[in-house]
Every structure is written in structure tokens, then in C-alpha cells.
Amino acid sequence: MYNLLKGKKGIIFGALNEQSIAWKTAKACFNEGAELVLTNAPIALRMGEINQLSKECNNAPVIPADVVNMEDLKKLFEESVKHLGGGIDFILHSIGMSVNMRKGKHYTAMDYGFNQKTLDISAMSLHRVLRTAWDMDALNEGASVVALTYIAAQRVFPDYNEMADAKALLENVTRNFGYHYAIKKKVRINTISQSPTRTTAGSGVKGFDGFINYAEKMSPLGNASAEDCANYCVLMFSDYAKMVTMQNLFHDGGFSFTGVTQEVIEQMEK
Numbered sequence: 001m002y003n004l005l006k007g008k009k010g011i012i013f014g015a016l017n018e019q020s021i022a023w024k025t026a027k028a029c030f031n032e033g034a035e036l037v038l039t040n041a042p043i044a045l046r047m048g049e050i051n052q053l054s055k056e057c058n059n060a061p062v063i064p065a066d067v068v069n070m071e072d073l074k075k076l077f078e079e080s081v082k083h084l085g086g087g088i089d090f091i092l093h094s095i096g097m098s099v100n101m102r103k104g105k106h107y108t109a110m111d112y113g114f115n116q117k118t119l120d121i122s123a124m125s126l127h128r129v130l131r132t133a134w135d136m137d138a139l140n141e142g143a144s145v146v147a148l149t150y151i152a153a154q155r156v157f158p159d160y161n162e163m164a165d166a167k168a169l170l171e172n173v174t175r176n177f178g179y180h181y182a183i184k185k186k187v188r189i190n191t192i193s194q195s196p197t198r199t200t201a202g203s204g205v206k207g208f209d210g211f212i213n214y215a216e217k218m219s220p221l222g223n224a225s226a227e228d229c230a231n232y233c234v235l236m237f238s239d240y241a242k243m244v245t246m247q248n249l250f251h252d253g254g255f256s257f258t259g260v261t262q263e264v265i266e267q268m269e270k
């Protein structure tokens with residue numbers, strides 16, 4: 001370990017279980033010297049799995065917050081600032097939920113009420129988090145915010161359904177709020193576009209096995225794991241990335257810029 005985050009204080013959204021990217025990121029940040037607050041939706045905390053993560057991170061407090069509830073977010077930031085004894089240096093937004101997918105609705109037959117909810121939870125929630133921090137002046141100068149996204153925001157992956165639109169919106173909020181927060185306080189806001197990863201949210205995508213195997217064959221370095229993603233988040237939270245903002249950063253073993261691989265060609269020739 002390099003103590004890259006020594007003295008830094010962060011809030012991690014979205015650790016549901018040991019597979020969660022947020023879980024691995026919390027551990028990686030803790031191992032690099034950060035002090036943490038953990039949060040998730042009240043319903044996700046019911047299983048209590050997060051208490052194990054809290055223990056492994058020096059009893060980091062677990063504060064419930066539904067990310068579309070402004071009162072919850074205000075309380076979360078108030079309690080975090082109190083617990084951490086000062087402003088916040090980094091935030092991980094690792095949240096996604098598609099109501100239409102959950103209800104088995106095809107993209108062409110979506111329910112627009114469900115869609116509003118999906119966009120709010122998966123994309124506008126980033127705006128809600130940043131806006132709460134902005135109003136309370138809860139972020140320190142040069143703080144770093146990372147949200148997780150997927151390449152379906154740029155290219156069509158039919159089974160990704162409405163989440164593709166949600167990710168496009170998330171990436172746009174990143175750029176727009178990134179501009180304003182950079183001017184205000186040198187805060188950096190970026191998205192990391194991660195390879196398919198076996199987690200609760202990931203496995204919810206129809207045909208996930210085919211999806212992840214195809215990505216593996218189409219990525220010169222192979223798929224990036226959740227642990228690799230956690231380490232990339234650490235780098236983005238560290239001072240070594242202090243001039244990087246408003247970017248969508250592909251963390252996908254080269255998938256995004258690969259037209260075809262020899263392996264896929266050989267498969268097609270069979």
C-alpha cells in the first residue's frame with residue numbers, strides 16, 4: 001500500500017454485498033489510509049451485510065440514505081461532516097437501478113413512470129448528491145467525485161434497456177456539474193466506465209453471461225475486475241489526478257477502442 005489517501009475523508013455510496021464495486025472500493029480506500037462513511041438505501045441495509053464492511057474499515061459509520069430523498073442526503077452530509085470532523089475529500093457514486101428491467105419491460109414497451117424513477121435513482125441522484133454538498137459547502141477544495149457508468153451510454157447494447165439512457169444522462173450531469181464545481185472549488189467530477197462485472201446489479205442485465213464473455217474476448221487486456229476498478233477509483237481520489245475532471249474514463253481492458261480481436265474472428269470462422 002502507498003498511503004495514497006492518507007488524511008482524506010470520503011463517503012462511499014452503494015456497497016450492497018462483497019461483490020459490489022463500492023464494497024471493494026471502500027476497502028481499497030481504507031487500505032490507502034482514508035477515513036470513511038458508508039451509505040446505502042435503507043432497504044439495502046436491512047440484510048446487515050454492510051456491518052461486516054464497516055468492521056473491516058475501522059468501524060466506519062453506516063448512514064442510511066435513499067439517494068432520491070433530499071432530506072436523507074442532507075442528514076447524511078451533516079452526520080458525515082460531524083463524524084469525520086471536517087469537509088469531504090472524495091465521494092463514490094456507485095448506484096444503479098432499472099425499474100423497467102426489474103419488471104421485465106422491454107425498451108420498446110417501457111412504462112414512463114418506472115422510467116422516471118430509473119433516471120432519478122441512476123442518474124439525477126448524482127446531481128442531488130452534488131447539489132446537497134454544494135448547498136452545505138461540504139466538499140473540501142480539490143475534492144474528487146467518481147460515478148460508475150457503462151459504455152452502453154455511447155453504443156447500443158440492446159439488453160441494457162433504459163439503463164443506457166440513464167448512463168448517458170449520468171455522464172452529462174458529470175460534465176455540467178463538473179464545470180461549475182471546478183470553478184467554485186477545484187472539485188473534480190468524473191465517470192469511470194467499467195467492464196461488465198459479476199455483481200447484483202450487473203447480473204440483472206438479461207443475457208449477462210454471454211455479455212461478459214463477449215466483452216472478455218473483445219478486450220485486449222481482458223475484462224477489468226471489481227478490484228481493478230476499486231484501485232482506479234483510489235487513483236482518481238488521490239492528488240495524482242488533481243487536474244482530471246469532466247471526463248468519462250474507460251476502465252475496460254481496451255474494449256472501447258477495439259474493432260475486433262483475433263479471438264472473435266476465429267470464433268466467427270468456425
Ligand SMILES: NC(=O)c1ccc[n+]([C@@H]2O[C@H](COP(=O)([O-])OP(=O)(O)OC[C@H]3O[C@@H](n4cnc5c(N)ncnc54)[C@H](O)[C@@H]3O)[C@@H](O)[C@H]2O)c1
Nearest residue numbers: 014016020021041044067095096148196197199200201202
Ligand atoms: N456490474 C457491472 O457489470 C457494471 C458495469 C459498469 C458499471 N456498473 C455500475 O456500477 C455501479 C455499482 O453497481 P454494482 O455492479 O457494484 O452492483 P450493486 O448491485 O452491488 O450496487 C448497486 C447499488 O445501488 C444501490 N441503490 C439502488 N437504489 C438506491 C437508492 N434509491 N438509494 C441509494 N442506493 C441505491 C443498491 O442498494 C446497491 O448497493 C452502478 O452504477 C452500475 O451501473 C456496473
